[in-house]
Amino acid sequence: MLTLYRPGTSWFYRAPAGPKAFVLLLVVLAVSLLPSTYLSAAIAGAVTVLAYIVSRVGVAELGHQVVATRWIIVITFGFQVLFLPMESAIANTARVVAAIVIAALLVLTTRVGDLLDAFERGLRPFTRFGLDPARVALVLAVAITTIPVLTRLAVGVREAQRARGARAGLRSFVIPFLVVSLKHADELGDALTARGVS
């Protein structure tokens, strides 16, 4: 997973999930709306470093997060540099990475349970339109948890194919991967029912 809660005790960890999410959203929006210039890239970088220092999550964790986004950096920069001037490509890539890494501060410093509670509270006004906040929060939680499971299932499918001497190929991978993923979804549905989710 890109990010996951890291235990900590700083003021940023103790801050309530709702207001923390709102403030981070504003910072991410501000970084995203910067113009495509070298100065903007520098500002985005500085804001990101400052956010990790002020929150006391630390520059080392910032490094881990940036490394985790390496493929996003490669793909974003690679496509942009083909069609845009170098300055725009660098600035846009810096803004995208800064936005992702700053947003990661929320999940790094907030337990998923607290996030879901905040999410449920935030969505409560929409109940009048038929939205079930608890159900939406649950879907998010399951989505977060399922990412490492799907990764493990994909590795298992590849290993099984290699063990049987099958050639690597998209079609020969996708079908068994879909089958085991659907089986997992079925079992997860039973587990949710058994734990009181109707």
Add this chain to the structure above:
Amino acid sequence: MTEPIILDDVCVMLGDRLALDSVSLHLDAHRIAVIGSNGSGKSTFARVLGGLVSPTTGTVSVHGVDPVRQSAALRRLVGFVFSNPDAQIIMPTVAEDAAFSLRSEKLPRAESAERVRVALEEFGLTELADRAAYDLSGGQKQLLALCGAVIRRPQLMIADEPTAYLDARNARLIADHLLAPTDRRLVLVTHDLELAQRCDVAVLFEDGRMTGVGDPADLVSRYEASLAC
């Protein structure tokens, strides 16, 4: 909870396969083992009791609760543990996953935290509370799954081959937790015949039919004799 588990002429069709064939039972033992070969109907039986599969025909009563018509009451009464621990983990960290089982009860935050603390301690997971659940070993994951079921304080625990994915040490650990003397009743589906003999009563399934109910040692002998044929 004095009322028994009652099945009256229960049939279950899964697709075009008859998974349970005219099963009638009256069980009031505290710890019930369910044994039989693969595909014999054991898991379907457990799923019927747990309200995860509805009978095609016949009626079921689990300690006075109809699993089909009273699903909310059944969820309060029954905890369920499956064989695959990966499929039972809903939340990213150990403590959050244990707490997830209490979300539907809408408890005050302090009470919920205390129940999580006690449950993690009971299952030796306190030190792992903030660890990512998917980084745990198979045995630890199954302990977490059991913890997530027990934290809701069910009166009946249904465990469907809970030790199938585990090594001998972890299998014994899970079995000891399940079979510990408590007020909680147990329906244990298992291929581990030693484990089955630690229960008060055994039920034997063959080809979707219930072919025996009674003393675990007798039924295990009978089952082993049938395997030798």
